[in-house]
Amino acid sequence: MPLFINRDQIFAHQVHLLEHKLRSKEEHILELETENALLHLRLAKCLSKLRHERDEEIHANRKKHQQQRKVQKSTNATLSKLLSEVQMLKRDLKDVFTIYVGFAKELEEQSKQLFECVGTARNAQDLQSDDPQKLRVQVTALEHSLQEEKEKCREERVRRRLLHNTLVELRGNIRVHCRVRPVLHFDHIPGSPTTNGSSLCEAVVQAINDDSVFVNCAKTSSPVTNKIFEFERVHGPEDSQETVFEEVKPLLTSLLDGYNVCIMAYGQTGSGKTHTMIGSQSEELTAAVQVSQQGIIPKAANELFKLISEKPADSHMVEMSVVEVYNNEVLDLLARDEDGATVGVKREVITTSTGTSEVPCLTHELVRSSAEVMQLINSVLKLRSHSPTLVHMDSSRSHFIVTLTVTSRSPDALALARRLQNARQDVQRVSQKEWWSPRCRRAASSRSSSPVSSPSHSPCHSPCPSPRHSPCPSPRPSITQTPLKTKLQLVDLAGSECVGMSGVTGSALWESSCINRSLSALSDVLGALAERRPHVPYRNSKLTHLLQDAIGGDAKLLIMLCVSPTQRFLTESLQSLGFGARARQVQREPPRRKNTALKMNHFLHFNAPRRTALQFKFKMLKAIGQTFFSSGLQHPKFTAQQSKGEDYEVRTYHTTNWVSTAVTGMEQDPALGTGFRRLFKYIQGNNDKKCKVEMTAPVSCLIDPGAGPTCESTFTVSFFIPEEHQADPPKPTDADVFIENRKESTMFVRTYGGFANSESSREELLKLMESLKRDGMKFKEIPYYRSGYDSPFKLTNRRNEVWLIKDEEEKA
Numbered sequence: 178m179p180l181f182i183n184r185d186q187i188f189a190h191q192v193h194l195l196e197h198k199l200r201s202k203e204e205h206i207l208e209l210e211t212e213n214a215l216l217h218l219r220l221a222k223c224l225s226k227l228r229h230e231r232d233e234e235i236h237a238n239r240k241k242h243q244q245q246r247k248v249q250k251s252t253n254a255t256l257s258k259l260l261s262e263v264q265m266l267k268r269d270l271k272d273v274f275t276i277y278v279g280f281a282k283e284l285e286e287q288s289k290q291l292f293e294c295v296g297t298a299r300n301a302q303d304l305q306s307d308d309p310q311k312l313r314v315q316v317t318a319l320e321h322s323l324q325e326e327k328e329k330c331r332e333e334r335v336r337r338r339l340l341h342n343t344l345v346e347l348r349g350n351i352r353v354h355c356r357v358r359p360v361l362h363f364d365h366i367p368g369s370p371t372t373n374g375s376s377l378c379e380a381v382v383q384a385i386n387d388d389s390v391f392v393n394c395a396k397t398s399s400p401v402t403n404k405i406f407e408f409e410r411v412h413g414p415e416d417s418q419e420t421v422f423e424e425v426k427p428l429l430t431s432l433l434d435g436y437n438v439c440i441m442a443y444g445q446t447g448s449g450k451t452h453t454m455i456g457s458q459s460e461e462l463t464a465a466v467q468v469s470q471q472g473i474i475p476k477a478a479n480e481l482f483k484l485i486s487e488k489p490a491d492s493h494m495v496e497m498s499v500v501e502v503y504n505n506e507v508l509d510l511l512a513r514d515e516d517g518a519t520v521g522v523k524r525e526v527i528t529t530s531t532g533t534s535e536v537p538c539l540t541h542e543l544v545r546s547s548a549e550v551m552q553l554i555n556s557v558l559k560l561r562s563h564s565p566t567l568v569h570m571d572s573s574r575s576h577f578i579v580t581l582t583v584t585s586r587s588p589d590a591l592a593l594a595r596r597l598q599n600a601r602q603d604v605q606r607v608s609q610k611e612w613w614s615p616r617c618r619r620a621a622s623s624r625s626s627s628p629v630s631s632p633s634h635s636p637c638h639s640p641c642p643s644p645r646h647s648p649c650p651s652p653r654p655s656i657t658q659t660p661l662k663t664k665l666q667l668v669d670l671a672g673s674e675c676v677g678m679s680g681v682t683g684s685a686l687w688e689s690s691c692i693n694r695s696l697s698a699l700s701d702v703l704g705a706l707a708e709r710r711p712h713v714p715y716r717n718s719k720l721t722h723l724l725q726d727a728i729g730g731d732a733k734l735l736i737m738l739c740v741s742p743t744q745r746f747l748t749e750s751l752q753s754l755g756f757g758a759r760a761r762q763v764q765r766e767p768p769r770r771k772n773t774a775l776k777m778n779h780f781l782h783f784n785a786p787r788r789t790a791l792q793f794k795f796k797m798l799k800a801i802g803q804t805f806f807s808s809g810l811q812h813p814k815f816t817a818q819q820s821k822g823e824d825y826e827v828r829t830y831h832t833t834n835w836v837s838t839a840v841t842g843m844e845q846d847p848a849l850g851t852g853f854r855r856l857f858k859y860i861q862g863n864n865d866k867k868c869k870v871e872m873t874a875p876v877s878c879l880i881d882p883g884a885g886p887t888c889e890s891t892f893t894v895s896f897f898i899p900e901e902h903q904a905d906p907p908k909p910t911d912a913d914v915f916i917e918n919r920k921e922s923t924m925f926v927r928t929y930g931g932f933a934n935s936e937s938s939r940e941e942l943l944k945l946m947e948s949l950k951r952d953g954m955k956f957k958e959i960p961y962y963r964s965g966y967d968s969p970f971k972l973t974n975r976r977n978e979v980w981l982i983k984d985e986e987e988k989a
Contacts, residue, residue, distance in 0.1 A: 254816045259407075261817055263388075272974045284333050291326050294319060352409045353757040354424060355738040357384050358449040359414035363569070364743045377745040384413035390740075390754060394747065406754045408761070414742070418456060418469065421737075422476045429480050431733055432583060432665050433488075439666040439727035440473060443696075443756060444739035445749040446672030447569040453739055454577075454669040455554070473737075474554065474579055474667045478547035481581065481665070494584040496541040497550060500524070502720045503562050503575035504691045510557040511540040521560050526722045534715075534725040541582065554579065564688070567680035568672070568746075574688045576695065576720055577669040585661040666727055670696070673756075674749050695720040700756060702728055707762040709901070736760050810874040810966075813897045818923070821952040825945055826926040827983075830919070834906050835877075836860075837895040837917040845892065845935035845963070849878050852894025859914050860896065864907035873897040875964035875978065882959055893917075923983035925949055925956055933977040938963045942979045955984035 298315050364378045381393040390411055392404045410424045428438045442450040456472035485493045499510045501521070512522035524536050544550050562574040671692045681689050698718035705713040706729055715725045727734050738757045740750040818827040838855045840848040853876065860870040879893040895917060898906050906916050927945040931937065942961060949956050962980035 257817045258814070263407075276973070280333055280336055284330065287326060287329065291322060294322060351760050351763050352733075352735045353738060353761050354410040354412070354421075354735060355384075355390055355406070355408045355740065355754070355757060356412040356416070356421060356449060356453060357382055357390065357414055357740055357742050358452075360742060361447075363447070364741075364745065377743065379744050380742040381744050381747055382740055382742040382750050384411045387411060392747075392751065392754065394751070404751075404754075406758060408738070408757060418453075418471060418476070421453060422473055425473055425477070425735060426480060428733055428735060429477060429484060429665070432481070432663055433484055433493075433585075435585075435661065435663060437664045437666075437726065437732035439664075439668065439724070439732045439734045440477070440737065441666075441668040441670065441724075441727075441734065442473075442737045442739055443670050443673065444753050445568065445674040445678075445741065445746060446566060446572045448672075448739040448741045448746075448750075448753070450669055450672075450737075450739045451573060453737055454667060455558075475547060475551050477665065477667065478550040478581070481583070482545075482547050485583075492586050494586070495544050496582045496584070497544045497553060498539050498541050498580045498582070499553065499557050500536070500539070500578050500580075500723070501561055501575040502578070502695065502723065504688060505695060505719050507536060507719050507723060508575075509536075509538075509540050510560050511542055511553065513540075519557055519560065526719055528722075528725075534722055536723070544581075550581070562688070564681070564685050566672075566685070568674055568678060573669070573671055574685070574692065576671050576692075578723065579667040581665040581667075583663050583665070585663070664726075664732070666724070666732070668724070673753060674746075678746075678749060694718065699724075699728075700759065703756075703760050703763055707759060810872060811897065811899050812874055821954070822948050824927065824948050826928070827923065828926055829921065829923045832921050833919055834898045834903055835895040835917045835919055836898055836906065836909065836914060837893050838911075838914045840892045840894065841889045842892065843889055845878070845880065845890075845938070848890075848892040849894060849963075852878070852892060855911060855914055856894060856896045859907075859909050859911065863910055863914075865910060866907040868907055870902060870907065871899050873899055874966045876966075877962050877964045877980075879960050879962055924962070924980040925954065925983060926978050926980050928976060928978050930975050930977065932969075932975065933963070933965055938977070938979055941977075942981075945979055945981060949981065956981045957984055 298319055360378065360380055383391045385391045385405075388407055388409065388411055390406045390408070392406070394402045394404055412421055412424075425440060428440070432438045440454075442454045444450050452472060454472045454474050456475060457467065457470040481495070485495070497511075501508050501510060503521075507524045507526055508521035509524045510519060510521050512520060514520050524539055526534055526536055529535050542553055544553070561577055563571050564574050566572045673693075673696050675693070676686065676689050695718040698714065698721045701714055701717065702721050713729055715721045715729070721728065726732060736757060738753050740746075740753050742750075813830055813833050815828040815830045818829060820827045836856055836859055838852045840852045842848040842851075860872060862869050864870075873896055875897070877895045877897075879895070881891040881893075883890045898916075909915060925945060927941055927948070929937070929941050946956075946958070958981070961982070962978075964978040964980060966976040966978075
């Protein structure tokens with residue numbers, strides 16, 4: 178029987194096989210897709226990680242660039258501010274010098290005119306020798322003209338003296354000069370280690386110009402940083418002793434004009450203090466070289482006696498004293514023993530009833546020439562304490578102080594003294610109310626009986642006789658008994674290096690400790706004066722107690738910083754430069770001139786109303802003298818920006834407090850005067866603290882014009898509040914005066930000269946607007962500022978400004 182094949186079953190079986198293969202293929206495809214998805218996830222994760230790391234790197238680089246730009250911007254702003262301040266100070270000094278040169282040229286021209294008149298008169302005499310009457314008239318006219326020229330010459334001398342003292346005052350209350358010595362033989366140490374690749378004997382302190390010192394502060398494991406210090410005068414290694422003294426020389430003129438003067442050398446051992454103050458004393462040098470190597474002390478003595486020789490004979494007397502401060506003890510080096518030899522005798526420093534420091538029983542020697550001064554100094558230098566240290570083989574271990582006291586017996590001063598003495602006696606005879614001794618009491622009957630009517634109550638029998646016959650010494654000596662005295666103090670301080678640098682032990686260690694404590698006390702005193710603390714610790718050291726009058730008193734003080742240039746002494750040099758920078762921050766009262774006119778207080782003691790009036794005049798003259806040159810006034814801080822035009826400036830003023838008052842009116846000048854008077858009363862004490870506030874500059878006036886020509890405008894007059902009152906300004910007691918907090922703002926400023934008024938300020942404002950429109954700058958036309966920097970007493974080189982506020986859209 179044949180086999181039957183079911184085709185449907187065959188097809189079904191084939192379909193089943195194909196479906197099985199299809200399912201296996203689909204499962205394989207699914208596995209591949211799953212693997213592909215996992216690979217895509219891993220790829221996305223890697224890409225995300227790479228993108229995140231790249232974003233972090235970009236963010237870090239961006240932040241780093243922003244910080245660099247911020248630091249660069251801050252540095253540029255600070256440098257611009259310092260440059261503008263230096264340029265302003267140089268302009269002020271240039272103006273003063275220009276005035277002085279103008280006076281000299283005017284005097285020279287007048288002298289030429291006088292000589293021409295004399296020549297004309299001689300020619301006329303030759304032509305008209307037959308007319309003696311005309312010759313007499315011409316001679317009389319020439320004598321009169323000569324007398325006028327002499328009077329003008331005398332006035333010019335007075336002006337020169339005033340300008341000279343003002344110029345010295347413009348250089349600061351405490352003047353700080355710096356001298357960088359050259360690299361010497363003891364700076365070279367064989368096999369010395371290196372710091373950042375530089376040898377210890379490499380010069381890292383340099384004088385880059387006349388008023389700046391550059392210091393390369395290289396330290397191990399730290400980036401190289403540089404510092405710049407600025408002082409009134411900087412001397413480099415190439416400057417000679419004569420060059421250094423020329424900067425000090427003007428102070429000696431002030432000494433004879435009635436001011437106390439102190440010159441102090443500060444620095445570490447081996448920095449050149451003694452060389453600067455005394456000079457080279459080697460006997461191997463020739464006479465010419467010794468003269469050229471003389472320091473400030475011999476040159477100052479020589480110049481002092483040279484100036485005295487130009488005065489009338491016997492009008493000045495000079496006395497000299499020499500002390501050293503050793504281990505916090507004051508030793509009189511001019512004291513002599515029984516055999517006449519100089520020995521150091523211990524003295525004490527006391528504070529007198531007037532608040533000045535004094536050394537009782539101090540030896541004073543009368544000197545008549547600079548040779549006698551140096552002879553005495555050379556005789557006592559061997560008494561000064563010296564000992565070897567690691568820094569120098571002959572280190573001075575004490576502070577050396579030379580004082581020259583100049584006593585003036587000016588005929589004019591004595592004449593004034595006699596007139597004041599006679600006036601005081603007249604007042605005493607009229608009033609009969611003041612008695613010479615407070616311990617003596619007048620008898621009760623003398624009040625009712627006259628001296629003539631009762632012999633027992635006459636001056637000869639009175640319990641308190643008259644000044645001429647009084648056995649009780651007067652508590653107020655007569656004017657003729659107190660001559661004019663000024664002091665020149667020349668100080669060579671001991672080395673300021675630390676104990677680790679000097680490497681001393683034993684008794685020398687105690688010496689170094691005393692030296693460092695005294696110099697630390699000096700630094701503390703300067704810090705207290707700079708911060709204007711109520712208590713200044715003068716008595717923490719004999720040195721500061723002895724120099725109290727020079728540091729914080731009425732003396733003109735000059736500190737000569739002596740620094741070493743090498744890497745080895747970098748730390749000590751930075752300490753000395755930091756000390757000088759702190760000393761420059763001290764703001765004392767202006768030095769007072771000691772003259773015979775001050776002795777009027779003895780006469781004014783008997784006339785209180787006249788004393789009060791004269792004291793008020795003295796204060797007014799002092800204020801006028803300060804504002805005459807418009808110098809020393811505080812200004813609001815601003816940052817100068819780059820300007821597109823040369824006829825205006827762009828300034829960004831910082832946030833500050835001002836005292837202001839608003840005045841409404843039609844005219845600028847009367848409103849400005851009214852506002853100025855209100856604010857002047859405020860700075861004179863019309864505030865809640867009853868304190869006087871220093872005058873500042875500029876005086877600004879914010880002008881907000883009215884809506885129409887017949888509407889009143891608003892004028893807001895403002896004074897900048899000084900830095901010492903910025904944190905807590907005194908509150909005004911006048912309801913029309915208020916404290917204004919000005920936010921940071923950018924101004925377009927145009928400067929012009931002359932005496933400003935409403936017309937000139939309006940003209941300058943229009944010029945400023947034209948310049949800003951020309952450069953495409955956006956600004957607010959109203960309100961605008963009008964500012965002035967000078968008082969009415971300043972006649973030349975006046976400074977006025979108009980300000981326009983920058984539009985905020987321009988910042989975007």
